[in-house]
Amino acid sequence: MIGQLTGLVSHIDGDHCLIDVNGVGYVVSASSHTLGLLPRPPEVARVLVETVVREDAIQLFGFAEADEQAWFRLLTTVQGVGARVALAILSVSRPSLLWQAVHAEDRTAFTQAAGVGPKLAVRLLTELRSKVAKMPAPASMSGTSMNAGGGGAAISTSLHGSAGLEQDALMALEGLGFRRAESWPIISRLIGDHVGEGLDVIIRLALKELAR
Numbered sequence: 001m002i003g004q005l006t007g008l009v010s011h012i013d014g015d016h017c018l019i020d021v022n023g024v025g026y027v028v029s030a031s032s033h034t035l036g037l038l039p040r041p042p043e044v045a046r047v048l049v050e051t052v053v054r055e056d057a058i059q060l061f062g063f064a065e066a067d068e069q070a071w072f073r074l075l076t077t078v079q080g081v082g083a084r085v086a087l088a089i090l091s092v093s094r095p096s097l098l099w100q101a102v103h104a105e106d107r108t109a110f111t112q113a114a115g116v117g118p119k120l121a122v123r124l125l126t127e128l129r130s131k132v133a134k135m136p137a138p139a140s141m142s143g144t145s146m147n148a149g150g151g152g153a154a155i156s157t158s159l160h161g162s163a164g165l166e167q168d169a170l171m172a173l174e175g176l177g178f179r180r181a182e183s184w185p186i187i188s189r190l191i192g193d194h195v196g197e198g199l200d201v202i203i204r205l206a207l208k209e210l211a212r
């Protein structure tokens with residue numbers, strides 16, 4: 001089983017990337033958050049990998065942080081939630097927000113993901129409640145770098161602070177007509193690159209990139 005890949009990011013497209021490890025290209029599916037943290041091709045990156053083996057295929061799912069991988073595993077224990085739906089949830093809600101949503105019984109963090117309707121959202125809240133209750137509240141995110149050489153984007157901000165800033169920025173951009181899936185990778189990267197900056201700065205920088 002493949003648990004981690006370190007190699008050249010040769011291509012990023014949609015919901016997956018291609019990582020070249022010594023001449024072998026691995027297609028790795030990932031959330032928009034993880035894809036947004038990858039260095040631009042052709043730079044070297046290291047990603048955590050979850051290998052899913054089915055009768056007709058072997059699929060690789062990559063993660064920027066261990067928290068995201070843990071939630072991927074947790075989400076896929078719920079009946080009706082496959083790997084693709086779990087990634088869709090992680091593309092619109094970070095682990096800290098999912099933790100808060102389960103405790104607050106808030107379906108919004110789940111229903112905004114593609115493939116999750118009201119009934120499945122209720123099942124997620126019901127089945128995750130007992131499991132999440134045993135988990136500690138996320139307090140911070142480790143400074144994990146996606147660049148094997150140490151020059152890539154890193155996360156080193158408070159979960160609660162960065163999560164709140166992310167949501168405020170995304171809501172502001174949605175109000176301006178930008179899709180959340182389009183804005184999320186840019187917002188996530190900008191917050192990591194500009195630690196301590198306020199909402200107005202993040203939105204201004206994001207608009208510059210989105211306007212290109």
